[in-house]
Amino acid sequence: MVAPILIRACTPMELPALIALLDEEFVFSKSRKVSLARRLPTALHADNCANILLACRGEAIAACVVIKRFDWITPERSWRGAMIGLVYTRAAERGHGLATQLLRAAQAQLYADGTAFAVLFSAQPAFYRRLGWIGADCGVFGTYAGTAGAAEHCTPADAQTIEAMRRREHGAHMARDGASYRSLPLPAERLEMRASIGAAAYAIYGVQADCAYVYEIGGEPSGRAALWQDIRAAAATVYINARRGSPSAQWFAHIPGIAWRDQALAMWLPLAQPACARHFGDWYIPYLDRI
Numbered sequence: 001m002v003a004p005i006l007i008r009a010c011t012p013m014e015l016p017a018l019i020a021l022l023d024e025e026f027v028f029s030k031s032r033k034v035s036l037a038r039r040l041p042t043a044l045h046a047d048n049c050a051n052i053l054l055a056c057r058g059e060a061i062a063a064c065v066v067i068k069r070f071d072w073i074t075p076e077r078s079w080r081g082a083m084i085g086l087v088y089t090r091a092a093e094r095g096h097g098l099a100t101q102l103l104r105a106a107q108a109q110l111y112a113d114g115t116a117f118a119v120l121f122s123a124q125p126a127f128y129r130r131l132g133w134i135g136a137d138c139g140v141f142g143t144y145a146g147t148a149g150a151a152e153h154c155t156p157a158d159a160q161t162i163e164a165m166r167r168r169e170h171g172a173h174m175a176r177d178g179a180s181y182r183s184l185p186l187p188a189e190r191l192e193m194r195a196s197i198g199a200a201a202y203a204i205y206g207v208q209a210d211c212a213y214v215y216e217i218g219g220e221p222s223g224r225a226a227l228w229q230d231i232r233a234a235a236a237t238v239y240i241n242a243r244r245g246s247p248s249a250q251w252f253a254h255i256p257g258i259a260w261r262d263q264a265l266a267m268w269l270p271l272a273q274p275a276c277a278r279h280f281g282d283w284y285i286p287y288l289d290r291i
Contacts, residue, residue, distance in 0.1 A: 003058040005098065007105050010052035010064070018052070018061055019044055025088055032187050036086075039184040043068045043085065043291045051082075053105055055089075055098045063089040063098035065106055068291050069115070071175040072283070079276060081174075082110050084120040085291030103131055107269065116273040117280075121265040121290055128267045136280040139263035140249060142240035144232075146257055151233035152226040154203075157195035162202045165195075165219040169247075172282070174289045183288055188213050194230060196223030203227040204288055207234055214240040215288040217248045224251055243284035 010018060019037050022044075027036060037044050043066050044052075051067035066086040072079040084106060089098050110118055122128055125135045159181035166173070181204075184191050188206025195202045201223030206213040212235035217224055231238055240258065242249040252258060268280040 005062060005096075005101070006056050007101060008054060008056065010049045010054050012046040012049050014054070014061070015044070015046060015049060015052070018054070018064060021061060021090070022064075022086055022088060026086070026186065030187075033189055034184060038182075039186065040066075040291055041182045042179045053102050053109075055093075055102055057093070061090070062093040063102055065099070065102045066291060067106055067110070070289070072116075072172060073175055074172040074279070075170065079116040079273070080114065082106075082115050082118045083285070083289075083291055084118055087120075087122075099127075100131065103128075107131075107271070111271050114272045117271055117276050118269040119285060120267050121285075122267055123265060125264070125267060133267040133269050134277060134280060135264065135267055136283075137263045137266035138244045138282060138284050139266065140242050140244045140260050141263050142238075142242065142252060142258040142260045144238040144240065144255070144258045145236065146232070150229070152229040154194045154196050154226050154230045157193045157199070157202050159193075161195055161199055162193060162204065165199065165202050169218055171246075172279075172284075174285065176289070180289065185213070185215065185287055185290065192234070194227060195219075196226045198223070201227055203231060205231055205234075210236040212238045213287070214238060214242075216241070216286050217251075221247070221251055224248075228255070241287040246284070 019035065023035050042048060051069060053065050054061050055063040064086065065084055068083040068085065070081050070083065072081045087099055159178050163176065181193065185206060188208045190207050192207060193204050201219030203217040204215045206215065212231050214231060217227060240252060242252060270277040
């Protein structure tokens, strides 16, 4: 007799086994390095187990979704948001609707506790639209390939220095703590946080082999050229994540040789505040903050 599926929260004792499954699916099977436990220090932490939902068959984990709660700050107000990620089903369990069950359970949990909206990022929008998610993405993705050039030797920056510059900028943004700056998005193998001389501007980017992935660049435009030179010096190919029309995107638009394309990954779900759906086309979650 096949054991029934039970949907429940992950326990701290189960977390290492779950991380091993997720690492095999998203990291090691793709010849990548660095465990998701290090890449997502807040989402895959024992303190977040109440927000990790499992579909279990007996004692075995059959599927999961991970929720990351956050505060979204806009000029008008603060919203309570939740990010969904690491939607995973074991190969033998696929085709039985477990992901759908978990997503509906997550939605019910978020609705019950007054979360205003949820967001996720997917290249399979049709699946999520059937569950009520709305596609709206103002992100753009740039690719730059050229000679690396000489570094300007901008200084390493800590989270406090970057936060001081980041909070001077206007617009909607996600609240961050120190752990947020320990994230390492795939496929990068190390994270670089640098500031221009005098801490006028900052850049956060990942490096993997001869590729660099710009997650964000901010601060005063006068400091960005030196940061860009350091990023170019670190890699032969640079990939750039930015919000369409943002100051950083406008600055990058003046650099020749960057090929841009629109993103179509962000999916949103209005919950306690349905009126917030009107903002989704303008909201942009930086790559560093995603799961």
